[in-house]
Amino acid sequence: MKLLLVDDDPIFRLGFCTALVQATDWAIAAENFDTILSETPRQDLDLILCDPAWLGDRHWLRYRELQTFYPSTPVVLLTSQLDAERILQAKRDGISGYLPKGMAITALIPELQSIIAGGKVWSQQPRGINQNFLAGLRRRGLQQIYTNLDQVESYLAQENLPAFYRLVFAGQRRELRTAAWLLRSCLPQSAVFLESRPLTNNDRSNREPGAIIISTPLEITTSNTRWQSSLEQTFIKLNGPLSNATTSSFELEVIAPAKRRELLYIILQQLNFIFNDPQWRNLELEQFSEQCQYSIRNLWKFSAQEFIGRYNLTADNQAEGFLALLNRVAIANTPALNPRLPHNRELFAYFLRDEPLTIDNVTYRLESQEAIARSQQILEHLLLTLANDILQFVLNTLPEPELLKAEIYQPKLRSARAIARFRNDLSWHYRLRQYWLEPKAIFESQYHLLTLGNTGIVVTTIHSPRYQELASLRGIPWAVTILLELRDALAPRVRAIISWLGKILVYLLTNVVGRALGLIARGIVDGAGSSWQSLRSRQVELANGGRKNPLKF
Incomplete structure (x- = not known):
């Protein structure tokens, strides 16, 4: 497969191409709009992925230049956000599908293969969030107008359509376009939130921790x-x-x-x-x-x-x-x-x-x-x-x-x-x-x-x-620095005083209190020894019948 990614964001081109190369053996080229339109068209392309990167409506329809440049290659929009009007416009212009940026590579590859095989993939459908009554009226009215407009365009595309019916349908097309212009101009626009299709567990496991890992550096647009x-x-x-x-x-x-x-x-x-x-x-x-x-x-x-x-x-x-x-x-x-x-x-x-x-x-x-x-x-x-x-x-x-x-x-x-x-x-x-x-x-x-x-x-x-x-x-931060400086200035002296007091305490405990405790212990031992000798003499005396010095023969 040969793919062409047309995107003005060099960082996205870098990550997307690296991730897709690691997951497939496809040949991938990536350029911005200005570069790709100034070169000779590439041959044998299977698919073109395009991000219109619009600012207002100024760059929205640039994909039409790609369709002119590559008339036989399907073009798919790979972008961040779309509203209902742009989705319908892209469908009428023959775009083969829409894929949101941020999809897991494992979920994106089957969609690309389906499009290359001739299918059309629209991964998300727009869901309006009504900010007020007029905004909701504008959204519903435009959806109905564009639905009818698609039907009228399909009737006008018939070759054997009688002239009278062609004239009637052409008038209806003008009326519908005028009505759509009036709604867009007179009523406020509601915000449009894209409700994504549910991700499978495999998609979540590949998307959350970041499935794009760069193994080899790629060239990006910077000198x-x-x-x-x-x-x-x-x-x-x-x-x-x-x-x-x-x-x-x-x-x-x-x-x-x-x-x-x-x-x-x-x-x-x-x-x-x-x-x-x-x-x-x-x-x-x-x-x-x-x-x-x-x-x-x-x-x-x-x-x-x-x-x-x-x-x-x-x-x-x-x-x-x-x-x-x-x-x-x-x-x-x-x-x-x-x-x-x-x-x-x-x-x-x-x-x-x-x-x-x-x-x-x-x-x-x-x-x-x-x-x-x-x-x-x-x-x-x-x-x-x-x-x-x-x-x-x-x-x-x-x-x-x-x-x-x-x-x-x-x-x-x-x-x-x-x-x-x-x-x-x-x-x-x-x-x-x-x-x-x-x-x-x-x-x-x-x-x-x-x-x-x-x-x-x-x-x-x-x-x-x-x-x-x-x-x-100034203020409390300044006071904090003063406290830190006082701590730095006083801490060595306080530590020295504590060390000196510790040495004195050790001397008193070992040389004064220790010796006193030693003398007390010695007195207790001597007293215990005298008591033991007196008790032993008393036992001997009792054993001899009360005589202190018995006669010896």
């Missing part, structure tokens, strides 16, 4: 080899365990492991888009630092919008009100988020400006193992911290419908009491970090980074000077 290597390493770790192996609580624990992996993947995808932006080449040093802060804010905003939009937490995640809310929260979170992302500017400069990293006051070359390991730690901490902050926004700002809990929350955290307990644990952790852990780390010139280890998410400690932060501490 930076160090960033490419870091992407591959991060992708491998994201498909490993993501459980909490630390002693503290964090927000990622509220969602299921598969959703943690999905959120971290979204953030990594958005970061890859930022790093591939050509504007970085023309920025001066001061502009570069400002752009780094702006990029972190956009990274949070776009990642939150993408993740929230997949699960319909709002009526319309493209609405101006929701986007304005995300923008306000991103701006408000930036001052508190930046101190929790150490060396993010150095990370950007390492990958985008080829600036070496300085570790423990030693500057390492770009390709050194120390610089690669440190950049990987900073990158993983960036992903995990942003994921925690996005989920903090979800927990504190967005409502908690049962649909949301069933989709992304862990089963043990779906009740109101369990969520309240989890929030209380997080609140205590925030206070502990603000008033004790962070001041202590600043005073000790350390950063505690969240990284991905063999057992899950772990804490890695790195050394770095933090004198400016130490000088800016």
